[in-house]
Amino acid sequence: MLDVDAVILRYETQDRVITAIDRVSIAVGPGERVVLLGPSGCGKTTLLKAIAGFITPAAGSISLHGAPIRGAGPDRIMIFQEFDQLLPWKTVEANIAFPLRATSRCGAAEATSRATEYVGKLGLTGFARAYPHQLSGGMKQRVALARALAMKPDILLMDEPFGALDALTRETMQDELMRLWDELRFTLVLVTHSIEEALAIGDRVAVFTAHPGRIKAEIAGGVRAVDAEFPALLRRVRELLAEDQPPA
Amino acid sequence: MNAQWRWLGGSTATRRLIIVLLICALWQGYAAWLAQPLIFPTLTDTIAAWLQGMSSGELPRRIAISMKVLLIAYAAGTFLALALATFAVLTRLGADILSMLTAMFTPLPGIALMPMALLWFGFGPSGFVFVLIHSVVWPVAINAYAGFSGVPAILRLVGRNYGLGGLRLVALILVPAAFPSILTGLRLGWAFAWRTLIAAELVFGVTTGTGGLGWYIYQSRNQLQIPDVFAGLLTVIAIGLIVESVIFQAIEFSTVRRWGMQR
Numbered sequence: 001m002l003d004v005d006a007v008i009l010r011y012e013t014q015d016r017v018i019t020a021i022d023r024v025s026i027a028v029g030p031g032e033r034v035v036l037l038g039p040s041g042c043g044k045t046t047l048l049k050a051i052a053g054f055i056t057p058a059a060g061s062i063s064l065h066g067a068p069i070r071g072a073g074p075d076r077i078m079i080f081q082e083f084d085q086l087l088p089w090k091t092v093e094a095n096i097a098f099p100l101r102a103t104s105r106c107g108a109a110e111a112t113s114r115a116t117e118y119v120g121k122l123g124l125t126g127f128a129r130a131y132p133h134q135l136s137g138g139m140k141q142r143v144a145l146a147r148a149l150a151m152k153p154d155i156l157l158m159d160e161p162f163g164a165l166d167a168l169t170r171e172t173m174q175d176e177l178m179r180l181w182d183e184l185r186f187t188l189v190l191v192t193h194s195i196e197e198a199l200a201i202g203d204r205v206a207v208f209t210a211h212p213g214r215i216k217a218e219i220a221g222g223v224r225a226v227d228a229e230f231p232a233l234l235r236r237v238r239e240l241l242a243e244d245q246p247p248a
Numbered sequence: 249m250n251a252q253w254r255w256l257g258g259s260t261a262t263r264r265l266i267i268v269l270l271i272c273a274l275w276q277g278y279a280a281w282l283a284q285p286l287i288f289p290t291l292t293d294t295i296a297a298w299l300q301g302m303s304s305g306e307l308p309r310r311i312a313i314s315m316k317v318l319l320i321a322y323a324a325g326t327f328l329a330l331a332l333a334t335f336a337v338l339t340r341l342g343a344d345i346l347s348m349l350t351a352m353f354t355p356l357p358g359i360a361l362m363p364m365a366l367l368w369f370g371f372g373p374s375g376f377v378f379v380l381i382h383s384v385v386w387p388v389a390i391n392a393y394a395g396f397s398g399v400p401a402i403l404r405l406v407g408r409n410y411g412l413g414g415l416r417l418v419a420l421i422l423v424p425a426a427f428p429s430i431l432t433g434l435r436l437g438w439a440f441a442w443r444t445l446i447a448a449e450l451v452f453g454v455t456t457g458t459g460g461l462g463w464y465i466y467q468s469r470n471q472l473q474i475p476d477v478f479a480g481l482l483t484v485i486a487i488g489l490i491v492e493s494v495i496f497q498a499i500e501f502s503t504v505r506r507w508g509m510q511r
Contacts (some may be wrong), residue, residue: 040489054405054408054414072405072408072409073409073411074409074411076409077409078401078405078409080405080406082400082402083404084400084403085402085403085405085406085420087403087406087424087425088425088507088508089424089425089427089503089507089508089509098410099409099410102410102411102412102416102420103410103411117374131506131507131508132508133507133508133509134508
């Protein structure tokens with residue numbers, strides 16, 4: 001479905017050109033949960049932005065359903081780490097309905113009813129008429145998730161969506177995401193630097209190395225911290241990531 | 249400071265009312281002591297003149313004339329300003345044009361354009377409208393553009409993610425996201441326009457034959473109806489206060505404060 005083929009991503013700083021992603025290929029099939037895991041600065045977020053269409057690859061190709069990606073579009077909805085991705089002038093319900101209306105996907109009535117449906121799915125009932133500034137960080141990310149899922153995108157892109165949350169809320173949100181996936185079976189590409197999060201959420205985890213960003217290994221995830229195989233897997237990923245760390 | 253004021257009553261409204269009453273008492277006392285109604289009429293005479301002006305329909309008529317000109321110019325100026333700011337946020341050329349124009353025209357008082365406006369637009373309200381648009385457009389445009397530029401990058405990304413670009417991005421994302429700034433511009437534009445209008449009417453009211461509130465003040469002075477002059481001045485203040493602290497305050501509370509974008 002999503003095909004990333006030998007993609008090179010570069011960006012310019014004042015005095016030089018930096019290669020963030022170097023010849024990365026990865027294919028994501030329908031209903032898969034793929035996690036891009038790596039240290040800060042390995043270019044995983046840049047790759048996600050390229051999939052979203054915010055950045056154009058210097059070489060290689062990214063295609064969805066066989067058609068190359070040209071620019072951003074509502075078939076790939078991205079969820080960011082920042083809480084202020086919600087529109088502060090709209091209520092929770094109006095935030096969820098906004099992209100449905102802005103993309104002319106739904107009429108006003110259908111947008112509202114679908115927004116109400118996803119308010120319920122994400123446990124936001126009672127907050128439907130609240131404004132974003134009245135919500136906690138975890139609630140805001142719930143709204144962002146509801147807004148994205150209500151669009152029923154071909155692929156959901158998440159850029160460290162729970163990175164700014166406290167540890168407890170973070171785990172709750174991970175469970176919530178898995179519960180929603182069980183229900184809706186969306187296709188997910190999630191970026192994180194937390195090994196635990198990657199192993200819990202991804203059924204495939206692509207481990208990145210930095211400078212330049214490359215995929216070093218791909219391992220099977222779907223393992224929670226309470227599972228028996230978790231410690232061994234955790235150690236393996238740590239070793240993979242540690243090999244590239246410059247000696248301290 | 250607070251402790252000294254507390255005995256006067258807890259709320260801001262009470263304290264302000266006391267200050268207003270104090271000013272009224274000073275006015276009344278001084279004018280009565282001066283006893284020269286042609287120089288400085290008492291408050292009671294002024295209020296009587298104001299009530300008389302209101303009940304005869306003279307003041308409401310003058311207010312209506314001024315407000316009509318003002319509202320036309322304000323609407324046109326705001327529209328023009330938003331168009332300029334939109335052009336500026338979408339293109340580099342627009343940004344250069346806007347910053348050049350605002351730098352050039354901000355220091356130029358609207359009233360200075362009035363003599364030429366009369367030549368260009370003839371006698372009538374068009375000249376006033378032109379000058380008022382000049383007063384409104386620059387503060388609104390510069391604040392709207394500053395607001396657009398300050399919109400968090402993430403909100404633009406969110407908009408682009410939904411396929412929004414160009415005018416639709418401006419209308420659906422940038423305008424509401426920049427609303428605190430736009431509102432500041434609208435307030436400034438209003439204040440400039442109101443003062444410019446009253447001043448322009450005072451000086452040029454006769455030539456245009458449109459007798460608004462400013463012209464009423466000037467005319468009353470020429471006829472030595474000094475309480476009417478003061479009634480006119482009070483009306484100017486009252487309208488300014490109502491627009492600022494009722495209308496704009498209401499807009500602020502139902503928008504940016506409600507949205508938590510301004511505290």
